[in-house]
Amino acid sequence: MSKQLVSRGLLYTFIFGALFFFLNRSASQESLTHTLIMSVIAAVVFGVCYVALFSALTSPAKKMKVGIVLPITVILGIVIGHFTNHMKLGVGLGLVLGIVIAFLWDYLSKDHKGESE
Numbered sequence: 001m002s003k004q005l006v007s008r009g010l011l012y013t014f015i016f017g018a019l020f021f022f023l024n025r026s027a028s029q030e031s032l033t034h035t036l037i038m039s040v041i042a043a044v045v046f047g048v049c050y051v052a053l054f055s056a057l058t059s060p061a062k063k064m065k066v067g068i069v070l071p072i073t074v075i076l077g078i079v080i081g082h083f084t085n086h087m088k089l090g091v092g093l094g095l096v097l098g099i100v101i102a103f104l105w106d107y108l109s110k111d112h113k114g115e116s117e
Contacts, residue, residue, distance in 0.1 A: 001044065005051060005054050005055070006051065008048050008067075008116045009050045009051045009054070010047065010113075012046070012047070012050060012071055013043050013044070013046055013047035013050065014043070016042070016043055016046045016047075016074065016075075017039050017040065017042065017043025017046075018039075019075065020038075020042050020043065020050065020091075021029075021035060021036065021039035021079060023078060023079075023081075023082040024038065024039060024087060025089065026082075027082055027085065027087070044050075046074070046091075046095075049095070050070070052064065052068070053070075053099070054067070061106070062102070062106055065099070065102045065105050065106050066099070066102040068090055068102075069098045069101045069102040069105065070095070070098040070099065070102065071098075071103065072098070073094045073095070073097045073098030074094040074095055074098060075094070076091050076094055077090040077091050077092070077094020077095065077097070078091055078094065080088055080094075081093075
């Protein structure tokens with residue numbers, strides 16, 4: 001596992017956790033401690049999934065495609081989840097949608113020999 005993958009994972013985890021905390025804090029009537037604990041748990045799960053996913057991907061082209069799409073769709077999922085009051089569903093759908101879009105992008109960009117561009 002490379003240092004770059006771990007450092008990028010920590011950066012995205014921190015951004016995700018902070019965004020998750022502030023959006024939940026503004027929309028929730030729960031205590032500060034409860035919101036903070038839930039945000040830390042969500043950030044850790046996101047970080048583990050991020051590092052595991054990118055460790056499993058073998059091709060640099062696939063890593064680039066997932067790296068572009070995944071943070072964008074998760075953040076959009078968080079924002080949409082905030083507006084619809086279904087934060088967990090928004091995060092989950094953003095994650096799944098990001099992975100699906102990245103793999104579709106990779107599949108559609110393959111040439112006739114089955115190799116990625």
